Amino acid sequence: MPTRYSDPRLRELLAAEYALGSLRGRARDRFRSLMRYDRGLQLEVAQWEARLQPIADRLPERQPPARVWQTIGSRLGHESPEVALAATASAATHSQPPSTRSRWGLAWWRGLAVAMALSTISLAIVLRTNDQPATGGPGTAASGGMMAILTDASAQPTMLVSWPMQARSDGKVELRVRIIMDHPTMDANTSWQLWLMPADANARPQSVGLVGIEPEQRLLVDAAMLKALSEGSGMALSNEPAGGSPSGAPSGPVIFRGPCIKV
Amino acid sequence: MADDAALPLPASPASGTGSRGAGVASGLDPARLGDLIARCALRDQAAFAELYRLTSAKLFAVCVRILRRDDQAEEALQDSYVNIWNHCADYRPDLAAPMTWMTSIVRNRALDLKRRPALEVTGEDSDAWVEAFADQAPGPAEQAQDAAAARRLEQCLDRVDARQRQVLALAFTHGLSHSELAQHLRVPLGSIKTWIRRGLIRLKDCLGGVAEVDWR
Numbered sequence: 001m002p003t004r005y006s007d008p009r010l011r012e013l014l015a016a017e018y019a020l021g022s023l024r025g026r027a028r029d030r031f032r033s034l035m036r037y038d039r040g041l042q043l044e045v046a047q048w049e050a051r052l053q054p055i056a057d058r059l060p061e062r063q064p065p066a067r068v069w070q071t072i073g074s075r076l077g078h079e080s081p082e083v084a085l086a087a088t089a090s091a092a093t094h095s096q097p098p099s100t101r102s103r104w105g106l107a108w109w110r111g112l113a114v115a116m117a118l119s120t121i122s123l124a125i126v127l128r129t130n131d132q133p134a135t136g137g138p139g140t141a142a143s144g145g146m147m148a149i150l151t152d153a154s155a156q157p158t159m160l161v162s163w164p165m166q167a168r169s170d171g172k173v174e175l176r177v178r179i180i181m182d183h184p185t186m187d188a189n190t191s192w193q194l195w196l197m198p199a200d201a202n203a204r205p206q207s208v209g210l211v212g213i214e215p216e217q218r219l220l221v222d223a224a225m226l227k228a229l230s231e232g233s234g235m236a237l238s239n240e241p242a243g244g245s246p247s248g249a250p251s252g253p254v255i256f257r258g259p260c261i262k263v
Numbered sequence: 264m265a266d267d268a269a270l271p272l273p274a275s276p277a278s279g280t281g282s283r284g285a286g287v288a289s290g291l292d293p294a295r296l297g298d299l300i301a302r303c304a305l306r307d308q309a310a311f312a313e314l315y316r317l318t319s320a321k322l323f324a325v326c327v328r329i330l331r332r333d334d335q336a337e338e339a340l341q342d343s344y345v346n347i348w349n350h351c352a353d354y355r356p357d358l359a360a361p362m363t364w365m366t367s368i369v370r371n372r373a374l375d376l377k378r379r380p381a382l383e384v385t386g387e388d389s390d391a392w393v394e395a396f397a398d399q400a401p402g403p404a405e406q407a408q409d410a411a412a413a414r415r416l417e418q419c420l421d422r423v424d425a426r427q428r429q430v431l432a433l434a435f436t437h438g439l440s441h442s443e444l445a446q447h448l449r450v451p452l453g454s455i456k457t458w459i460r461r462g463l464i465r466l467k468d469c470l471g472g473v474a475e476v477d478w479r
Contacts, residue, residue: 022459049366076345
């Protein structure tokens with residue numbers, strides 16, 4: 001690490017010019033790679049970006065052409081992005097009919113959904129057979145349930161969360177959490193917090209509870225949450241300060257996530 | 264991503280959320296944007312569509328100012344939203360407000376694209392932003408907190424020397440480098456560097472060491 005970058009005044013000036021955009025070319029590349037492992041520089045840049053943001057906010061808006069969104073959707077392999085956007089863009093000028101590209105995307109999508117369902121079924125079978133000797137409690141096997149298979153950023157399965165569709169006699173819903181990754185590690189002074197993503201895209205994530213790194217865990221939530229649990233679209237695990245998010249909404253990075261599935 | 268499979272697109276999402284103003288910032292509630300980014304991290308495509316609908320006109324304006332050419336600006340915007348989707352799990356709400364985070368991604372992409380040769384810099388509306396900023400009337404539909412931050416920056420810029428102010432504004436909105444600024448303003452390179460440095464120091468002294476993250 002070059003020592004000249006330890007001069008605090010130089011660091012601040014570089015951070016400011018980086019945020020301003022006047023740091024260019026190879027100097028910009030160099031600063032970027034320096035910043036990658038330097039939390040202090042990241043913070044410095046973030047503060048400058050926040051200071052200068054009102055300038056960007058002030059620019060008069062300009063609507064990008066519809067093809068921009070279509071290209072983004074096809075690059076990401078998303079399902080028929082026009083539909084999703086057209087549904088929300090009530091005041092938009094005009095939306096174009098779905099292209100052949102997006103229909104291809106839809107076919108691919110459905111294939112994926114089938115593959116996903118098959119893998120879920122096999123997992124569910126494994127879980128059921130495992131469950132029978134262990135619990136056998138009322139509700140679990142009889143009325144079916146739901147599960148979420150959480151994966152990490154590289155799509156490796158990390159965690160299974162399963163729950164029944166009904167509460168226990170004491171008015172609680174018991175969720176089983178199984179960590180299925182090899183070496184779960186949690187940073188010091190942090191907690192893992194599990195969140196339920198409601199079906200309504202505009203609703204806030206709901207906290208399910210804090211999770212440890214033990215392979216088998218149980219979480220108890222009030223029966224009042226059962227409806228949300230049965231309609232949830234997905235679950236996510238975020239890294240939070242010790243004791244959980246202070247705000248009641250996810251505040252740290254999401255490390256695992258996955259959809260909710262009926263089994 | 265396999266885990267997208269069971270996340271259905273809602274039939275008629277957000278049709279009544281009331282943010283249908285003609286290109287005003289009324290939909291840019293930071294907490295709302297933060298929620299949408301969290302949902303994008305869960306691979307929720309409907310949330311991504313909503314995020315795009317709310318923010319793309321703002322961010323396209325940023326691209327156009329820096330790149331000057333619509334085709335380049337569109338490319339930068341596409342790349343940026345692909346990046347936003349791919350990196351939304353890395354978003355740190357404690358470090359930056361949602362719009363600041365997205366603007367940073369967009370500006371970085373636009374500045375990278377600008378490095379390609381043969382992107383000439385024309386200066387026809389180079390002073391437009393400075394003039395717009397000098398206009399003391401607040402924007403028609405800015406949110407109270409945005410307006411407060413903008414006013415604070417405005418007041419601080421007022422205390423900065425006029426030439427320094429112009430250089431900072433051109434660097435930020437138009438993405439002009441030191442040498443481009445020198446060329447454009449017909450001023451020696453050394454003066455540009457000094458003005459930027461002094462302007463930034465004055466700006467920081469005035470704004471203080473605040474991190475604008477109390478948006479919740």
